[in-house]
Amino acid sequence: MPSISITPVTDRPLLGATLDELNAWVEAQGQPKYRGKQLYQWIYQQGVRSLTDISVFPKSWRAGLADVIVGRSHLRHKSEATDGTVKYLLQLADGQIIETVGIPTQKRLTVCVSSQVGCPMACDFCATGKGGFQRNLEPHEIIDQVLTVQEDFGQRVSNIVFMGMGEPLLNTENVLAAVRSLNQDIGIGQRSITISTVGIPNRIRRLAQHHLQTTLAVSLHAPNQALRQELIPSAQNYSLRALMQECREYVEETGRRVTFEYIVLADFNDKPAHAMELANLLRGFQSHVNLIPYNPISEVDYQRPTEQRLQAFVKALEKNKVTVSIRRSRGLDKDAACGQLRASILEKLA
Ligand code: SAH
Numbered sequence: 001m002p003s004i005s006i007t008p009v010t011d012r013p014l015l016g017a018t019l020d021e022l023n024a025w026v027e028a029q030g031q032p033k034y035r036g037k038q039l040y041q042w043i044y045q046q047g048v049r050s051l052t053d054i055s056v057f058p059k060s061w062r063a064g065l066a067d068v069i070v071g072r073s074h075l076r077h078k079s080e081a082t083d084g085t086v087k088y089l090l091q092l093a094d095g096q097i098i099e100t101v102g103i104p105t106q107k108r109l110t111v112c113v114s115s116q117v118g119c120p121m122a123c124d125f126c127a128t129g130k131g132g133f134q135r136n137l138e139p140h141e142i143i144d145q146v147l148t149v150q151e152d153f154g155q156r157v158s159n160i161v162f163m164g165m166g167e168p169l170l171n172t173e174n175v176l177a178a179v180r181s182l183n184q185d186i187g188i189g190q191r192s193i194t195i196s197t198v199g200i201p202n203r204i205r206r207l208a209q210h211h212l213q214t215t216l217a218v219s220l221h222a223p224n225q226a227l228r229q230e231l232i233p234s235a236q237n238y239s240l241r242a243l244m245q246e247c248r249e250y251v252e253e254t255g256r257r258v259t260f261e262y263i264v265l266a267d268f269n270d271k272p273a274h275a276m277e278l279a280n281l282l283r284g285f286q287s288h289v290n291l292i293p294y295n296p297i298s299e300v301d302y303q304r305p306t307e308q309r310l311q312a313f314v315k316a317l318e319k320n321k322v323t324v325s326i327r328r329s330r331g332l333d334k335d336a337a338c339g340q341l342r343a344s345i346l347e348k349l350a
Contacts (some may be wrong), residue, residue: 015140038134071140102149116166142178181210208253266303279320
């Protein structure tokens with residue numbers, strides 16, 4: 001795991017701290033070390049929000065711990081779609097609001113977490129980008145999202161995808177600190193954690209150096225530079241060639257294949273020629289393509305592809321030996337696209 005610079009645990013919320021750090025903290029409070037293990041369990045397993053609620057702590061000590069910040073958010077809004085997907089709006093200590101999604105399937109409970117409040121990338125099809133960027137999330141604010149969904153479902157979270165608000169690789173240090181904790185303190189396997197990025201120069205290369213077993217998903221969305229630039233403003237300063245080179249190095253360095261996400265926009269990037277171009281781009285590459293039919297947002301007028309066009313696109317890729325799957329958007333009946341629920345609620349709160 002990456003080494004992360006440690007600030008004294010008392011200066012920051014407890015969530016995200018290692019067992020060693022909590023042991024040191026309780027000892028600094030004049031308590032026996034085993035109380036560190038108790039604190040660790042109450043924070044990560046029981047999901048305690050205030051140390052005054054830790055019933056195994058002596059009352060005399062507990063009473064003085066009211067001001068210690070655990071780092072939990074407040075649930076501001078929750079909406080459940082007919083397919084069981086639940087969207088949460090969580091309010092952070094400074095009043096900012098983020099979106100988190102719980103996605104249950106037969107065997108899994110996946111949490112789609114945010115890594116930033118808003119997003120500076122401003123991709124044309126994405127609702128989050130339309131609202132601008134506020135700030136990076138702290139590690140405890142990422143971990144809290146997972147605990148919140150776990151508690152609400154009353155079920156252990158099995159998978160995490162960094163596909164909520166924000167660009168994780170613009171907040172790499174905090175994302176990696178959260179990943180460490182989610183893995184070691186909450187027990188979610190690294191292989192069950194996916195970091196999704198639109199690609200920031202040199203950041204995929206640097207991520208590879210950490211030798212994580214997490215999955216890397218790259219939001220490709222177009223098979224050539226010209227088309228990609230139309231969708232993703234930052235692509236103007238980052239060529240597709242450079243992005244693919246970093247992905248290649250990532251595979252070599254980590255031995256993990258890369259998932260490429262491709263949002264399918266009718267008549268924009270879903271033609272047979274685009275499929276051919278994509279297949280050529282990925283030739284000889286250990287990869288997997290995830291097609292995401294576009295979820296309409298009100299600000300732009302892209303269209304969802306027809307089922308027929310989508311299937312033709314899949315077939316064309318498969319014919320060219322590209323492994324491909326379609327990611328059906330869940331929760332379509334409730335402000336489906338990322339950031340949309342937040343946008344509509346913020347409007348109402350304003
Ligand atoms: N910034 C990161 C993670 C956030 S977006 C990234 O770009 O990968 C996570 C995924 O949601 C991306 O693949 C993105 O393309 C997709 N997405 C965003 N808006 C969408 C929309 N309107 N319809 C379908 N997928 C969308």
